[in-house]
Amino acid sequence: MDLRVVQMEPKHYVQMERLQKICYPTLGEWELMNRDHFQRHHETFPEGQHVAVDLRTGDVVGMSSGLFVHFDLDRPQHTFQDITDQLTFAGHDPLGEYYYGADISVHPEYRRKGLGSKLYNARKNVAVQCNKRGVIAGGLLPGYVRCKGQMDVRTYVDKVIQGELADPTLTFQLCNGFQVRGLLSQYLADSASDNWATLLYWENPGYEPSKAGRTKTAAHPAG
Secondary structure, eight states: OOEEEEEOOGGGHHHHHHHHHHHOTTBOGGGSOOHHHHHHHHHHOGGGOEEEEETTTTEEEEEEEEEEEOOOTTSOOOOHHHHTTTTTOTTOOTTOSEEEEEEEEEOGGGTTSSHHHHHHHHHHHHHHHTTOSEEEEEEOOGGGGGTTTTSOHHHHHHHHHTTSSOOTTHHHHHHTTOEEEEEETTOSOBTTTTTOEEEEEEEOTTOOGGGTTOOOOOOOOOO
16 A cells, blocks of 8 residues: 555545544544534644545545644643634644644554554654644543443553553554553543543653744655
8 A cells, every 4th residue: 555644735624524434433423523624724734734645546544633732731631622622723822832633543444554653753743843842632542432331441541551451542652652641531522432531642852942932834744
């Protein structure tokens, strides 16, 4: 397969909307982004939006979206709707200290081909190129549905971190250098995760505090 991660363009909006429905069957419908949202994201912060494309067919088979925000890691509780301004990214702040990863997804038929890591690397690249402290995200817990009757969510997450259990999303995120900094209750309507999410953080090792606050355009992702 010839797969590549590129910056999102208007021609991708319709396929991205379709991909949301395929990748997130357990989310409330109001939590899913549509073509109008993607247009807003592109107009607001094009450098922060990426898609994975199958170059043979032109199909969008993965995507990643995000915005720059100020964030207090000591007071992390928030909801997906609030931090994304009802999915519009209207609160994007070019001077924000963090890249907030709003959504990342890969079509089920294209998983385990390295696309997830490439999309995460595209996010990290934005943070590095723009000298942000790091990447923050709320992570779903799709594997928790199998353990709901056996343990609470905190125990489940601890066991995944310790390697005693595997979660399709969290295990992958840990392997990509993210740390769990807490749990977010009522983060978004997701029946599999019981509306819980992990607070994920990747710290930019090259962050330079003396240069913070200067705007810089991120380079296009490679691959």
